[in-house]
Amino acid sequence: MSSIRDVAREAGVSVATVSRALSSPEKVSPASLAKVQTAIDKVGYSPNMLARNFRSARSYTIVVLVPDITNPFYSQVIRSIEDRAQQKGYAVLLGDTRRGEAEREQEYVRRVETRLADGIIQLRPHSEKQGHTIPNSVACVHAAGCELTYGPSIRIDNRGASKNMVDYLISLGHKRIGVISGLKDNPHAIDRMAGYKESLAEAGLPFEKELVAEGDFTMWSGLNCAHQFCNLANPPTAIFCMNDEMAIGAIQTLKSQGFRVPEDISVTGFDDIPYARYCDPALTTIAQPTEEMGKMAMDMLLRVINSEPLAQRESVLPSEFIIRKSTGPAKQRG
Amino acid sequence: MSSIRDVAREAGVSVATVSRALSSPEKVSPASLAKVQTAIDKVGYSPNMLARNFRSARSYTIVVLVPDITNPFYSQVIRSIEDRAQQKGYAVLLGDTRRGEAEREQEYVRRVETRLADGIIQLRPHSEKQGHTIPNSVACVHAAGCELTYGPSIRIDNRGASKNMVDYLISLGHKRIGVISGLKDNPHAIDRMAGYKESLAEAGLPFEKELVAEGDFTMWSGLNCAHQFCNLANPPTAIFCMNDEMAIGAIQTLKSQGFRVPEDISVTGFDDIPYARYCDPALTTIAQPTEEMGKMAMDMLLRVINSEPLAQRESVLPSEFIIRKSTGPAKQRG
Numbered sequence: 001m002s003s004i005r006d007v008a009r010e011a012g013v014s015v016a017t018v019s020r021a022l023s024s025p026e027k028v029s030p031a032s033l034a035k036v037q038t039a040i041d042k043v044g045y046s047p048n049m050l051a052r053n054f055r056s057a058r059s060y061t062i063v064v065l066v067p068d069i070t071n072p073f074y075s076q077v078i079r080s081i082e083d084r085a086q087q088k089g090y091a092v093l094l095g096d097t098r099r100g101e102a103e104r105e106q107e108y109v110r111r112v113e114t115r116l117a118d119g120i121i122q123l124r125p126h127s128e129k130q131g132h133t134i135p136n137s138v139a140c141v142h143a144a145g146c147e148l149t150y151g152p153s154i155r156i157d158n159r160g161a162s163k164n165m166v167d168y169l170i171s172l173g174h175k176r177i178g179v180i181s182g183l184k185d186n187p188h189a190i191d192r193m194a195g196y197k198e199s200l201a202e203a204g205l206p207f208e209k210e211l212v213a214e215g216d217f218t219m220w221s222g223l224n225c226a227h228q229f230c231n232l233a234n235p236p237t238a239i240f241c242m243n244d245e246m247a248i249g250a251i252q253t254l255k256s257q258g259f260r261v262p263e264d265i266s267v268t269g270f271d272d273i274p275y276a277r278y279c280d281p282a283l284t285t286i287a288q289p290t291e292e293m294g295k296m297a298m299d300m301l302l303r304v305i306n307s308e309p310l311a312q313r314e315s316v317l318p319s320e321f322i323i324r325k326s327t328g329p330a331k332q333r334g
Numbered sequence: 335m336s337s338i339r340d341v342a343r344e345a346g347v348s349v350a351t352v353s354r355a356l357s358s359p360e361k362v363s364p365a366s367l368a369k370v371q372t373a374i375d376k377v378g379y380s381p382n383m384l385a386r387n388f389r390s391a392r393s394y395t396i397v398v399l400v401p402d403i404t405n406p407f408y409s410q411v412i413r414s415i416e417d418r419a420q421q422k423g424y425a426v427l428l429g430d431t432r433r434g435e436a437e438r439e440q441e442y443v444r445r446v447e448t449r450l451a452d453g454i455i456q457l458r459p460h461s462e463k464q465g466h467t468i469p470n471s472v473a474c475v476h477a478a479g480c481e482l483t484y485g486p487s488i489r490i491d492n493r494g495a496s497k498n499m500v501d502y503l504i505s506l507g508h509k510r511i512g513v514i515s516g517l518k519d520n521p522h523a524i525d526r527m528a529g530y531k532e533s534l535a536e537a538g539l540p541f542e543k544e545l546v547a548e549g550d551f552t553m554w555s556g557l558n559c560a561h562q563f564c565n566l567a568n569p570p571t572a573i574f575c576m577n578d579e580m581a582i583g584a585i586q587t588l589k590s591q592g593f594r595v596p597e598d599i600s601v602t603g604f605d606d607i608p609y610a611r612y613c614d615p616a617l618t619t620i621a622q623p624t625e626e627m628g629k630m631a632m633d634m635l636l637r638v639i640n641s642e643p644l645a646q647r648e649s650v651l652p653s654e655f656i657i658r659k660s661t662g663p664a665k666q667r668g
Contacts, residue, residue, distance in 0.1 A: 061427070064428075068413075069413050069416070070608070072404055078403060078428070079403050082428055082430045083432075091445065092428045094412070094416055107420070111425065116425070219612050248609070275609050278582050279612075280589065
């Protein structure tokens with residue numbers, strides 16, 4: 001195994017210069033840097049990065065906390081974060097918190113407190129009404145935030161996008177619009193429910209409890225919630241689902257119960273995961289800018305880590321309204 | 335911020351004992367360990383783990399190399415790896431190599447060589463015919479291996495599972511069976527193609543080039559490949575797709591071209607991703623044991639890192655044959 005001395009000899013510079021080139025390259029002339037780099041390649045030297053990072057008190061590592069990495073919305077944001085992190089010389093530690101288990105999150109918070117990571121990107125939406133789970137001393141950015149997120153965040157306007165979707169259903173003549181929500185204390189579910197209610201209120205339609213079913217963002221829960229609607233004496237003519245997975249599950253139930261989508265019941269999703277355009281019928285949904293969310297969250301976190309000022313504490317990105325085949329005019333029922 | 339001295343004072347032991355408790359707890363009496371632990375909690379001390387790991391020459395971090403984290407098969411294996419790693423006190427660095435880009439893989443290999451990580455779990459299948467990309471000096475285990483994987487690996491019998499699937503289609507009376515493969519140099523595609531050919535040969539059916547379409551494991555490619563079959567003078571009565579995504583894409587094309595699935599054409603998948611049971615019709619497929627693959631790969635990697643002997647270099651896990659609605663008897667065509 002070659003040493004730093006071998007590199008210095010090969011490069012014709014001092015050991016101190018090689019060391020400086022590795023720890024503070026900005027303090028070394030470009031000519032010396034080039035010599036050192038060539039020598040490192042030639043002698044096959046692997047600097048002990050762990051030792052180097054120890055000296056610089058940076059781990060060049062960030063943690064991504066995700067409630068469920070198998071959810072395609074999150075895995076797309078993570079891919080974008082990883083891509084940007086790599087461009088910036090950072091590695092990404094994956095913290096799957098299994099739907100936000102507090103103990104698991106705390107283990108990752110400790111990694112930052114103990115300097116094994118420099119900061120956190122939190123994908124679980126978190127409202128300040130729920131209290132803090134991540135201490136102020138830990139650099140943290142929310143990449144899929146909600147209204148009243150504590151700390152810096154990137155998000156879309158979940159309430160506004162949901163209102164637009166329900167407005168659209170109302171414009172198609174729907175008056176009984178069911179909603180399949182996420183768990184009711186989930187901040188995304190809270191924001192999207194607010195949009196649903198605003199739209200109904202604006203159109204003068206009543207909010208009816210029997211038209212609300214609580215899911216948990218999984219396909220399985222969408223499947224079950226749709227059964228609840230099928231069993232009503234007067235089923236809804238449209239269902240607003242708070243994510244695409246629940247819409248996909250709901251469509252399966254509706255078909256199995258003899259309802260045609262959209263002729264008998266329209267169904268809408270949220271997120272525009274890759275399967276949204278491949279299910280039958282293809283889903284009308286809201287596309288979230290996952291690529292941009294990941295990239296901007298990483299850039300924002302680096303500014304927090306480096307104690308640079310943020311242009312704004314919160315960035316609200318545009319979402320896209322996508323009309324496909326799962327929605328149509330309201331059916332007139334006897 | 336409290337220091338190691340505060341901990342020692344609180345615990346009533348020497349600084350050296352606290353230090354030993356942190357770096358080599360096995361050398362400290364249980365009574366002293368308990369005192370130190372209590373004191374750490376009380377004074378709120380965060381040991382500088384980076385420094386500690388530097389001393390122990392372990393990073394307690396592994397890298398997972400994945401061709402595409404948004405592929406649900408891979409994200410399920412990763413969730414299981416992360417779960418097991420956390421139980422064992424290890425963190426998981428995510429290396430999305432964008433379908434195996436060599437340069438990106440090498441950056442992560444260097445992390446192990448420079449001791450920022452202790453080993454690698456490789457999710458991209460790799461056959462030794464392709465040469466090595468990861469040096470022998472780097473601890474590495476393959477979690478979704480293929481035949482002739484170089485190095486320790488966990489895998490299913492891709493060839494045997496594919497042969498079973500095609501045997502099943504033949505038993506339903508199908509004689510013209512199309513195949514939508516992955517990229518033809520992908521080791522999973524090679525193994526699964528071998529199973530397809532074995533099944534045809536055993537049944538005395540010819541291997542016909544016009545019945546082979548090369549996809550790349552994405553839904554989009556499945557959609558395109560199915561068009562190729564629809565345009566044949568004599569289309570196949572069944573299509574064996576090498577993963578579920580391509581099957582989902584193919585079904586969309588078939589429906590749009592007026593073919594009923596399975597009445598006109600049967601379609602089969604591979605992997606059993608969560609969407610397989612929610613698409614219409616639900617997919618007949620091969621379930622891979624993602625949970626077990628991730629867990630076993632992590633355990634195997636820890637043995638390699640710790641230089642412990644492996645019971646076997648390769649573990650071939652059972653897969654599950656799942657018959658759903660996308661397959662049926664061959665249609666007799668004029």
